[in-house]
Amino acid sequence: MEFLGRVVTDSGAAFAGLSTSLGGRLGLYAAMAGAGPLTSLQLADRTGLIERYVREWLAAQVAGEYVRYDPDGDTYLLPDEHATVLADPASPAYAIGSFTMLQALYRSEEALMAAFRTGEGVGWEQHVPELFEGVATFFRPGYVASLVAEWLPALNGVVAKLEAGALVADVGCGYGYSTLLMAQAFPNSRFRGFDFHGPSIEAARRMAAEQGLSDRVTFEVATAQGFLGGPYQLITFFDCLHDLGDPGGALRHAEEVLAEDGTCMIVEPNTSANPLDNINPVGRAFTATSATLCLPSAMAQEGPHALGNHAGEEVMRTIAVEAGLRTWKLAVETVTNRVYDVKR
Ligand SMILES: C[S@@+](CC[C@H](N)C(=O)[O-])C[C@H]1O[C@@H](n2cnc3c(N)ncnc32)[C@H](O)[C@@H]1O
Known part of the structure; x- marks a missing residue:
């Protein structure tokens, strides 16, 4: 009962x-x-x-x-x-984003049924537009609360470089809220947001123009494995590395275009590879969206990985080391996210 x-x-x-x-x-x-x-x-x-x-x-x-x-x-x-x-969308406590995602997720049930049976994926771009808006709105409050005030200062030497003027790539940026928050805080630096999803990049460009940040921010459609430019003093992956079918390829590419002594900032959900550790509201939300969104998205990219969002730190670290990024440190964590400071 x-x-x-x-x-x-x-x-x-x-x-x-x-x-x-x-x-x-x-x-x-x-x-x-x-x-x-x-x-x-x-x-x-x-x-x-x-x-x-x-x-x-x-x-x-x-x-x-x-x-x-x-x-x-x-x-x-x-x-x-x-x-x-x-x-209040500007509030760090704003929680409507997950509800905006719901209709899109529930609508993918038929595709998920087929995917569970065949092993095929459900690609990120296959969802209805509310998903992309909802995901961006879901993550934004955490970034508003922590990105500039806590996460960047927790990375060794990064804030000084951003204040002096650095080139930054924000990979898998989606609507680019993370890119725009960094650009607002560091006017001497230049920021390039990359995502393979065209409509998200268009939304990001619109917001950059609305916020008067187009002088220091650009958004381009590009894969995480093939974005252009560099050398970058900072390359960021906000809540996206596990969504990629080839996170190793993305990190290998990052290693190639990273400046000498540059930093990769990898932000991942604060979940555990041990299912028992995820028995809490945040763990429940993340593991549920892993099965219905993150994993199917990676499966659609045809490998070599399909990590889901609770693969755990060890798996991520091993992939980074294999990509030539051998210095891996947990910089800071919040209830929802873990932020890793990763270097050659
Ligand atoms: C969970 S969303 C996170 C978006 C954004 N970083 C944020 O924090 O709001 C994952 C993002 O990864 C992007 N993505 C997935 N696979 C990709 C790939 N292979 N190359 C580039 N972007 C990719 C998706 O389009 C999506 O915008």
């Missing part, structure tokens, strides 16, 4: 996820943020949505305790702390 209760709780959360995604995409949480108590009619007015739907959505929010209901005034309140998590 206890286990049944757990699964019923999980299925309730899985059903509620669609409402949470709708709340983000339709601007419902944003309209409630800082607004104080609102009736369903007032919220419908603010969002331009149909009151009957908004009322039903609010009932689901109350049931999940995301929103508080006051029966006296028939009003609904999104507490400020909840707004930080649900309504």
Whole structure:
């Protein structure tokens, strides 16, 4: 009975996820943020949505305790702390990205069924656009919170080089949030974001222009094994090395275009190769997305590896050493990520 209760709780959360995604995409949480108590009619007015739907959505929010209901005034309140998590994309606690990913992931179920049976992959580019936006939004808060303030300073000598003016490659950059955060912080340096997914690169270019950073940032469609330019003082891999079918090839290429005394920064999920260590909410989220997104993506690239996102530090380190990057150090870790300082 206890286990049944757990699964019923999980299925309730899985059903509620669609409402949470709708709340983000339709601007419902944003309209409630800082607004104080609102009736369903007032919220419908603010969002331009149909009151009957908004009322039903609010009932689901109350049931999940995301929103508080006051029966006296028939009003609904999104507490400020909840707004930080649900309504503020600039907040390090913003957690809507994973919900944006859900529809794309659930839509891949048929392809995954076939992949499990045949051993073929489900390529990154095969997903619907919400996946790419969702992944970028999922990772961004962690980068906002930690990249410039903690992760770069934890790498030996890197901040001094970035302040003086360095050339940086951000490999598998997706929407390029990591590239843009670094470019904002280090105006003397030049940043090149590379990803093999064209639509993500286009989104990254748009954001660079919007943020007025096009003078120091470029984004190009390129594979991790073949991006151009160098020598680079810093080459970064944010939450992508395990998604590649040939992470060894990518690191060999990085070694070739790395400046003398250059650094590779490898950011990976904070997961363990031991399944028992992943029995926690973060481990659960990562292992679940590994089976349905990361591993199938690598399988589609036809090897030689398909690591999944919890291959563990030893496997990654061995691949790096074989690629000629023999100095490997765990620089810093957060609840979600481990950051490695890797050199020749
Ligand atoms: C999980 S996403 C991470 C994106 C971004 N670094 C971030 O942190 O938001 C993995 C990225 O790796 C890219 N990717 C996968 N295989 C690649 C390859 N062989 N060459 C270049 N990019 C690749 C995907 O297009 C995707 O943008």
